[in-house]
Amino acid sequence: MKLIASEQGIYLLFKPLVKTEAIIVHQDQVVAAGSYEKLSTMPGISEETVFKKPLGPGFVDSHLHLDSLGFEALTKELHGRNIPSILEELKHYSRKIGEWKISGRLNPIYLEEGRMPVRSEIDKYLGNDPVLIVHQSGHVGVLNTLGVERALTILGNSEGLDVETGYIYESSLWKLLAHIRSQAGEGELAEAFSKGFEILQSNGVSAIGLAGIRLKELEALLEFYKREKVAVRTYAYVLVDELINKREELRKVLSQEYPRGLSVRGIKILIDGALGPRTALLRNDYSDAPGVRGMCNVSMDTIKEALKFSEENGLQLAMHAIGDAALDIALDALKSSANPGVHRIEHASLVRDDQLEPIKALKPIIVVQPRFILSDKWILSRVGQGRIRWVYRFKTLSRITTLVLSTDSPVEPVAPFETIYAAITRGLRDGIEYGYDHSSEALSILEALDSYTRGGAYALRDERLGCLLPGCYGDIVEYSEDPLKVKNIGEIRNINARLVSS
Structure with a gap:
């Protein structure tokens, strides 16, 4: 048994x-x-560690993308201030998966042009390989001419693909990304997983x-x-396409025995897109x-079949x-569920007043992902003054249902206290006037830490996570200073946090 103590206390x-x-931790459990x-x-103590800094339970990030986090960390970041400089960087430093050149995610808000490049602009710098540049949101990308040609062959049609600009949207983008990543060898995937876990830890x-x-x-990953x-x-959530197209294979996957620390928890379904590229589904027009x-x-x-x-x-x-x-569609689907409280709604970025009652029921x-507040600097222009009070309604939602904080990394940084900072300040210290x-x-701060x-733990349906009470996992984090x-x-x-025992 291990005795773990802290001079500043353990939360x-x-x-x-x-x-x-x-x-005291024994066999992975407090x-x-x-x-x-x-x-x-107490008898049986075989090891003792006393930390100088405060300790607490491991953070639980219930919504992120491990392979993307790892791949993008292994890909050189683009730091150019405009489209030509970005493409010049990409020409020399982009990572290849199979025949494809792939960039890290690009947030156009930081470019002088304020937009993604288009096909013809990419062609001037990168014409010999198919190229894909993905928007920060992960819901739109842009291809060069060779990339467009390859995408048309892979997808079989031009649905979700603007051939003129090279923009590719939503499910078409995800299908293309799945094809590209299928070209990654086992070693490349393992390298991405390893890097992703290193960042998380x-x-x-x-x-x-x-x-x-x-x-x-x-x-x-298995x-x-x-x-x-x-x-x-x-805890893995399998994309709904795998259920629709590979049902029997999915059943076999679910029946497998998994090693400690890995399990399949559910099915993931994307009802809409993102507010940045205006693919999130609104009841009324974008402002x-x-x-x-x-x-x-x-x-x-399809939603009801998956449910x-x-x-x-x-x-x-x-x-x-x-x-x-x-959100209307998600709530309507849950009305037919025998146990709606088991299921998850991801993001819920825009919640009208009339939707609060069905959520409560x-x-x-x-x-949710609080860091979106700091990144989505354009959101007032997207939804307008009349809807801005419906955006990221954390406090209201926490009063009527279970609210969970996460990052959607690599869309937002993994750093937990960056997420907590956004949840408790709402951008008021970062020039977000509509905050x-x-x-x-x-x-x-206590609500954010608990969420x-x-x-x-509640989102992942494992009550042993996110606490250090007897019976919980011995997943211990050291803080650089006491958050309270x-x-x-x-x-x-x-504040920095690092996993010191798991």
């Missing part, structure tokens, strides 16, 4: 707040908690929800877990694009719904 739970001096004086005299994340994985990647000692627990209301990626029949399969197989359905109209788990219009939706630990003793709220984002 066992944040809501209610429980703190102690020491804990078996005792209390004073150092009492626990240090160094940021104090002890458990993750894979928000959409294909069966081939899941099989590669082999990785069998070969390597992995400190991070992984800066009259006549545009976004895209619906899936039929209600039925999930409930028959003891799984969760995780529904991506950013726009308010997409159905009580789905709502998994005053919804400042009442800010969470307290990022125990909330994540920071005097200046702006300093929260500067």
Whole structure:
């Protein structure tokens, strides 16, 4: 048994707040908690570690993309200020998967042009290989001419592909990305997984929800877990396309025996897109694009089929719904569920007042990404002044259902205290002027910590996560300073966390 103590104390739970001096961990589980004086005299202690910094439970990031996180960390970031400089960088430093040149995700808000490049611009710099540049949101990308030609062959049609600009949207982009990543060898996937886990561990994340994985990647991850000692627990959500197209193969995958730390938790379905590229589904037009209301990626029949399969197989359905109209579809689908509170709604970025009552009645788990507040600087122009108070309604949602914090990494950085900072400040310290219009939706530091630990445990349906009480996993994080003793709220984002025991 291991005795672990801290000179500044150990947080066992944040809501209610429980703190102690020491804990004992045995075979991956906390078996005792209390004073150092009492626990240090217990028989059977084989190892003792006393930390100088405060400790707490591992963070649970229930919505991210491990392979993308790893691949993009292994790909040189683009730092150019305009499209020509970005493309010049890409020409010399881009990573290849098979024949494809792939960039890290690009946020056009930081470019002088304020937009993604188009096909003809990429051709001037990169014409000999198919090229794909993915928008920061992951819901739109852009191809060069050779990339467009390859995409038409791979997809079989031009649906979701603007041949003139090279822009490729939503499900068509995801199908193309799946094809490209299928060309990655086992070694490349393993390298991406390894890098992703390294980043997570160094940021104090002890458990993750894979928000959409294909069966081939899941099989590669399974082999990785069998070969390597992995400190991070992984709960996978398989993309609904695999259910529709490979049902029997999926059944076999579900019946497999998995190693410690890896399991399949559910089915992921993307109802709409993202607000940035205006593909999130809204009930009314985008304020800066009259006549545009976004895209619906899936039929209600497919959602209900996925819901039925999930409930028959003891799984969760995780529904991506950013726009308010997409949220309508998700809530309507859950009305036919025998146990709607088991299932998840991802993002819920725009929630109307009339949607609060059905959310309260159905009580789905709502998994949000507070860092979007700081990144989505254009959101007022997208939704307008009349809808801005419906954006990222964390406090309101936390009062009527289970609210869970996550990152959607690599869309947003993994760093937990960056996410917590966004949840409690709402952008008011970062020049987000419209933050005053919804400042009442800010969470307290304790609420944010709880939603990022125990909330994540609830989202992943594993009550042993996100706490250090006896019976919980011994996943311990060391903080660079005590988050509950920071005097200046702006300093929260500067706290570092690292996983020290798992």
